[in-house]
Amino acid sequence: MTAQTGLSVEAREVRREFAVRDGTAVAAVAGVSLSVAAGAFVAVRGRSGSGKTTLLALLAGLDHPTSGSVLLDGVDLARVSRAERTRRLRPTGIVFQNGAAVPRLPVWENVSIGLVPLGVPMAERRQLAEAALETVALQHVVARRPEALSAGERQRAALARALLHSPRLLFADEPTSNLDPESAEIVCDVLAGAHASGATLVVASHDERMLARAARVVEMREGRLVSE
Amino acid sequence: MRNVGASRGALRVVAAIARSGASAVSLHRLRTVSTVLCVVAIVLPYVVGSGIAAGLRADMVAAVDAGPDLHVTTLRFGRPAPMPESAIAVVADLPGVTSVVPRVVAETQLGTRGESAVVVGVPRDSLPAHVSVMDGRLFAPNAPNELVMGHDLAARLGLKVGDAVPPFYRNESGERVSRVVGVFGAGAPLWASQVIFTSIETAQTISAEESAVTSLLVTCQPNYRDAVAERLRALPTLGPPGIRPALRARVTTRDDLYALLARRLLDRETLFQLPFILAFAIGIPLVLVTSGVGLAERRREAGLLRAVGWSVDALLLRSLVEGALLTLIGTSLSVLIAFVWLDLANGAGIAPVLLPGAARMPGFRVPWQMLPIPALLGLAVTSVLVFAGSTWSTWRAATAPPAEAMR
Ligand SMILES: Nc1ncnc2c1ncn2[C@@H]1O[C@H](COP(=O)(O)OP(=O)(O)OP(=O)(O)O)[C@@H](O)[C@H]1O
Ligand SMILES: [Mg+2]
Numbered sequence: 001m002t003a004q005t006g007l008s009v010e011a012r013e014v015r016r017e018f019a020v021r022d023g024t025a026v027a028a029v030a031g032v033s034l035s036v037a038a039g040a041f042v043a044v045r046g047r048s049g050s051g052k053t054t055l056l057a058l059l060a061g062l063d064h065p066t067s068g069s070v071l072l073d074g075v076d077l078a079r080v081s082r083a084e085r086t087r088r089l090r091p092t093g094i095v096f097q098n099g100a101a102v103p104r105l106p107v108w109e110n111v112s113i114g115l116v117p118l119g120v121p122m123a124e125r126r127q128l129a130e131a132a133l134e135t136v137a138l139q140h141v142v143a144r145r146p147e148a149l150s151a152g153e154r155q156r157a158a159l160a161r162a163l164l165h166s167p168r169l170l171f172a173d174e175p176t177s178n179l180d181p182e183s184a185e186i187v188c189d190v191l192a193g194a195h196a197s198g199a200t201l202v203v204a205s206h207d208e209r210m211l212a213r214a215a216r217v218v219e220m221r222e223g224r225l226v227s228e
Numbered sequence: 229m230r231n232v233g234a235s236r237g238a239l240r241v242v243a244a245i246a247r248s249g250a251s252a253v254s255l256h257r258l259r260t261v262s263t264v265l266c267v268v269a270i271v272l273p274y275v276v277g278s279g280i281a282a283g284l285r286a287d288m289v290a291a292v293d294a295g296p297d298l299h300v301t302t303l304r305f306g307r308p309a310p311m312p313e314s315a316i317a318v319v320a321d322l323p324g325v326t327s328v329v330p331r332v333v334a335e336t337q338l339g340t341r342g343e344s345a346v347v348v349g350v351p352r353d354s355l356p357a358h359v360s361v362m363d364g365r366l367f368a369p370n371a372p373n374e375l376v377m378g379h380d381l382a383a384r385l386g387l388k389v390g391d392a393v394p395p396f397y398r399n400e401s402g403e404r405v406s407r408v409v410g411v412f413g414a415g416a417p418l419w420a421s422q423v424i425f426t427s428i429e430t431a432q433t434i435s436a437e438e439s440a441v442t443s444l445l446v447t448c449q450p451n452y453r454d455a456v457a458e459r460l461r462a463l464p465t466l467g468p469p470g471i472r473p474a475l476r477a478r479v480t481t482r483d484d485l486y487a488l489l490a491r492r493l494l495d496r497e498t499l500f501q502l503p504f505i506l507a508f509a510i511g512i513p514l515v516l517v518t519s520g521v522g523l524a525e526r527r528r529e530a531g532l533l534r535a536v537g538w539s540v541d542a543l544l545l546r547s548l549v550e551g552a553l554l555t556l557i558g559t560s561l562s563v564l565i566a567f568v569w570l571d572l573a574n575g576a577g578i579a580p581v582l583l584p585g586a587a588r589m590p591g592f593r594v595p596w597q598m599l600p601i602p603a604l605l606g607l608a609v610t611s612v613l614v615f616a617g618s619t620w621s622t623w624r625a626a627t628a629p630p631a632e633a634m635r
Contacts, residue, residue: 057631062534083539083540086534086537086538089537093536096535100532105251105255114537114538116244117241118244119236119237119238119239119241119242121236165537
């Protein structure tokens with residue numbers, strides 16, 4: 001792995017409300033300020049429903065805050081054009097909690113689909129995907145459909161996808177939640193490896209193994225950060 | 229891991245995205261099947277209709293090409309009137325005339341429901357070449373009241389070879405019973421499938437115009453046609469000389485027929501557009517509905533692709549390629565079905581819709597000609613529809629925040 005510089009990300013008074021059926025709004029994230037320096041490894045813990053997934057989506061530029069702002073490498077994502085935002089987000093990666101995948105598309109294609117709009121040829125994509133799948137101990141599912149994977153396998157495939165383009169800022173949403181201790185250890189190692197090679201890492205997790213490796217642990221409760 | 233984040237050049241990018249769009253056709257099966265069916269529902273009637281229209285045009289032009297140089301009828305006080313048989317010799321004697329074939333055309337009511345039919349009396353040896361008898365034989369030269377019928381007409385009246393045609397016609401000489409001696413069909417052109425051929429004499433009896441004919445088909449020596457037409461028009465009368473009122477010749481040349489045909493075909497082709505307009509009207513909402521088939525899944529997919537670095541433009545290009553393939557598949561399928569339908573199934577079922585009087589299984593060769601324009605037009609129209617539907621939904625999904633689209 002080549003060393004690289006991580007990207008910093010910062011949330012300033014970020015709030016994200018969701019409209020619910022009875023017309024009221026719930027604040028999944030209710031005013032969070034968090035600064036993640038370049039090359040940092042931050043873990044976010046908190047009870048189910050405390051807003052971890054929502055916060056990660058906001059930090060990763062996949063959702064727009066109701067108020068407040070998110071700065072990627074010092075640039076407010078809300079203040080740049082959509083194309084510019086896409087370009088700036090390219091060196092970031094996210095591992096979704098549910099290991100979201102394109103249905104019916106073979107695992108290796110799912111893992112490498114982010115390289116398609118970069119014009120990477122198919123053979124090269126497959127090679128890269130196979131290598132990435134091997135690092136998460138999934139070499140045996142390369143040609144399978146994502147429907148035929150277990151929840152834990154799907155999660156690890158999502159990790160392989162996020163790692164494929166060597167992101168400088170990586171988000172992982174409970175990446176070990178569906179895994180046995182042995183597989184969880186592999187995932188922890190892989191994430192730690194990405195961090196060691198320079199990537200900034202933000203992980204939502206309850207897993208003690210993961211929390212133990214993080215340089216900094218923050219806790220969320222009802223949409224707010226309560227401790228550092 | 230190597231740095232693969234750098235883009236590889238615009239052409240490669242477009243090729244890779246296009247390939248991904250092509251594979252989306254098999255990823256979104258339900259949507260593919262429903263969209264292709266819609267495209268077929270729109271394009272197929274149009275391709276079949278235009279195919280038959282083009283075939284009819286070619287057939288009619290061929291018939292005029294093969295027909296006589298001049299058609300001669302007579303007018304009395306400016307109205308069509310029967311022509312005495314003596315006119316045949318008058319016309320045949322004009323310089324430059326090589327042959328004159330008389331024809332008697334009579335209309336009659338047939339069967340218990342009084343269906344009207346056209347009876348054409350011709351000399352037996354000058355029947356049109358395509359009237360090949362399918363069943364039975366031709367009418368004998370001297371036997372009266374022998375009929376050869378077009379297949380579709382016979383089928384409609386429930387008549388077959390050997391059947392007597394009961395209260396067929398009645399005139400001063402009493403009630404006549406005629407007999408079907410032959411049925412022709414397969415291979416005959418459309419117009420012939422609806423008529424009855426018989427001898428001049430029988431046709432004259434039916435029309436109650438003894439020793440009169442309806443028209444003369446005149447063939448001339450090369451370059452004599454205009455001169456002969458001039459001479460005919462200048463004749464004071466085609467009737468017995470000196471008898472008033474005079475019978476003036478009306479001459480229709482082959483060129484006149486081409487002009488007439490062009491006008492008639494234009495009307496008919498407008499008629500052929502109708503099923504298409506109808507299919508189109510039904511097709512617009514259909515295609516828009518199918519662009520919603522599997523929408524939730526495609527929306528999630530768009531959100532995911534955005535989350536892993538796809539731009540909105542890349543997603544639009546992908547859906548454009550997918551849509552283009554769907555319309556291409558649908559149009560190709562339509563052309564294939566149209567071909568099988570017209571060529572192998574002889575337009576079964578659809579011919580009576582487009583060709584009034586044809587049987588469900590037409591007894592004549594349904595004329596058709598597959599031209600590229602209708603298929604291309606169908607492709608263009610359905611492409612616009614499919615693009616409109618899918619571009620809109622893709623745009624909506626791609627411009628929403630990915631986290632929202634993925635929910
Ligand atoms: N789209 C939505 N519409 C309405 N409410 C939502 C939506 N998404 C999340 N919420 C609510 O916001 C709160 C935070 O959700 P979030 O998914 O961020 O929690 P979490 O900390 O990731 O939980 P878990 O540990 O179970 O994954 C929850 O109460 C949830 O019900
Ligand atoms: Mg969560």
